[in-house]
Amino acid sequence: MSRDLNKMHPELRIMFESFMEKMFEANLPFMVTSVDRSIVEQMALYAQGRMSRDDVNIYRGGARLLFLTHDKENRKVTWTLNSKHVTNMFDEDLNNDLSRAFDIALKANNVPHWNLKIFVGGDKERSDYEEAGEIGESCGLRWGGRFRSPDYCHFEI
Numbered sequence: 430m431s432r433d434l435n436k437m438h439p440e441l442r443i444m445f446e447s448f449m450e451k452m453f454e455a456n457l458p459f460m461v462t463s464v465d466r467s468i469v470e471q472m473a474l475y476a477q478g479r480m481s482r483d484d485v486n487i488y489r490g491g492a493r494l495l496f497l498t499h500d501k502e503n504r505k506v507t508w509t510l511n512s513k514h515v516t517n518m519f520d521e522d523l524n525n526d527l528s529r530a531f532d533i534a535l536k537a538n539n540v541p542h543w544n545l546k547i548f549v550g551g552d553k554e555r556s557d558y559e560e561a562g563e564i565g566e567s568c569g570l571r572w573g574g575r576f577r578s579p580d581y582c583h584f585e586i
Contacts, residue, residue: 431465432462432463436527437465437527438586439527441530441531441585444570448565452561457561458536460534460541462534464514464530464531465515467492468510470492471510472492473485473489473492474506474507477497477504478506479505482497482499482503485497507580508578512530513529513586514529514531514532529586530586532582532584533561535557543582562575562581565584570584570585572584
């Protein structure tokens with residue numbers, strides 16, 4: 430997994446730059462937690478919460494991800510194997526080796542948090558993640574908060 434913004438598809442990168450500016454204007458500090466993944470990494474993440482921790486760690490080892498050390502860490506973190514984070518460097522489309530998605534974590538006191546109900550910056554009528562989602566949508570991004578199984582940290586084209 431990478432947080433390298435240069436791994437973003439050019440169309441995504443343009444939307445991300447706009448998103449970043451609007452998040453700054455809204456006083457919503459954030460960090461990018463994921464840009465691109467290999468299919469092996471995606472499979473390891475998909476196994477979480479669906480298999481035993483020992484079995485998940487076999488996948489995570491193959492993907493060179495850190496092992497889960499506690500059962501409470503073994504929870505679902507992705508809902509699909511067909512993620513827009515996954516790149517495919519072995520097909521004919523040269524842009525398929527670039528990610529079409531990114532994930533964020535909002536920050537409170539410069540520390541990342543995933544509390545979906547927190548109000549740190551921005552307006553106080555919506556949670557910070559809801560506000561971030563609306564900002565992303567205003568930039569042309571598809572926000573994971575609208576998925577059937579919401580993923581409030583996820584944005585894609």
